[in-house]
Amino acid sequence: MMTPRKEEKRIRTRFAPSPTGPVHIGGIRTALFNYLFAKKNNGDFILRIEDTDKERSKKEWEHQLLKAIKWFGLDWDEGPTFFEQKEISESYVGPHAPYRQSERGEMYKKYLQKLIDEGNAYYCFCTKEEVESQKQYLMSIGEPPIYLGKCRTLTKEQVEENIKQGKECVIRFRTPENIKIKFKDLIRGDIEIDSGTMGDFVIAKDLDTPLYNFTCAVDDAEMEISHVIRGEDHISNTPKQILLLRAFGFEEPKYAHLPLILNPERKKLSKRDGKTSVDEYILEGYLGESLLNFIALLGWNPGDNREIFSIGQLIKEFSLEKIQKAGAVFNIEKLDWINGLYLRKKTIRELTMLCIPFLDKYIEKTSMEAFKIKETGEEITIEFLEKIILLYQERLKKLGEIGELIDLFFVKELNYSKELLKWKEMNDSQIIQSLETSLKVVSSINEFNHEKIQEELFKEAEKMENKGNLLWPLRVALTGKSNSAPPFQIAELLGKEKTIQRIKKALILIEHEK
């Protein structure tokens, strides 16, 4: 016998950031988990801009926010339309537009009025100072620091009189007394909070200025959000929003509170901890895919030992059940490792294209596939640049490091101290001898490729007690650095002439300072 299948509610998640500052790494993780959960369940991922704070919200921040989300490859099904060129996103996609709270004022107003008319909210004329000192007092005697409800019983006439007098006011929600608000958190299980611990909270400054908990609850219902996935720091807001939802007779969404991302001191990651803004990671040369991969592993794992995931694989593997309850420390060393891994997997053309923006100090594009070295004016092809970068691919952890690694190809003069030329216990005359040997060998090679160079140099190097005696001073002479790619490859790319020149320079340096 067939039993009618109950229509499953469509899965709809949302990311609801406020554009009040640089995009936070924790925000991106919240966005990611919402995105993954929606995509995993063939649902919708909605982007909603919570810009009710008129003072702090800025269109520039919003633009950056959208840009960052796009950069990570997280596309929203409904939300503001993003224009790369335009500074500001103006129109919207989706049936619940607008998706910017500052433009939903009329709707909030209706809901707010309804709450007041039905007695679920009231005007409060207490001053900030009054409320604050009351809280301090309550805290000092070990009571929950809440608003005690002085204006709760004001009559309609009293309210009108106060308003007429121009007294400042706010609108508070009339929290039911002595009830327990329970909800099932998909990550933490049952959570129960006593209404007595939250008091009558403020939901709006006035009819035209609604506040977070109110707009959030209204929009989650209006936008038919099925799952609210957000940071653990919102647990205490959840009962308030549930109460609001109930007052309107709306169905509650399911909640899932993510563990926080922590700093090394195990505190909530905040601006003060240095690198929390996504921008900084982009600027340092982290890849979107590695950042996403790393961030996904902060509080989630697939249940086995795999650690490297593309976004597609993440969607496939994701489940809320595998999310951790405890906070996770942001471990940048592991991020570096993952980023290096992704960098090594790139084709050399891909890697080169990624590196180019980080080399603008040294080179500038002159045509589709050619560059000019700023300092020397020399022209180089992209193939040549690829050869250089290839030498450093396995040494690269962040794209931003590429400049200091390969600048030796772009400068006229190397800058290093004489001391660097010394390998282990070598003395000056040994170094001179070593460099002169290299010079002689290099000068004699006509077929100037690294195989040949290596072969010829090794013949000499093997006569010495240690190959480093020959190779170290040579490498320093060519690169000016203590760490680098093999000197044979460097020499090949530098060309015979420059190679000879640099060895001679080293010789002069050491003799000059003798």
Add this chain to the structure above:
RNA sequence: GGCCCCAUCGUCUAGUGGCUUAGGACACUAGGUUCUCAUCCUAGAAACACCGGUUCAAAUCCGGUUGGGGUCACCA
């Protein structure tokens, strides 16, 4: 302080009562490859916060203690 949440190597974590001498990864140490660095390979050190209970059996279940975190805006 009230309320809420949490607790396995330094860090991210596997573990859902016996398969566990607690596994993996990053970082670290040692060794190999090597002129250096990096890559790669091998090995090593490193954890169930504590106390009770349930059970034949507990990292795993329950209670408590301790510790940590979050939150208490006319911010979100």
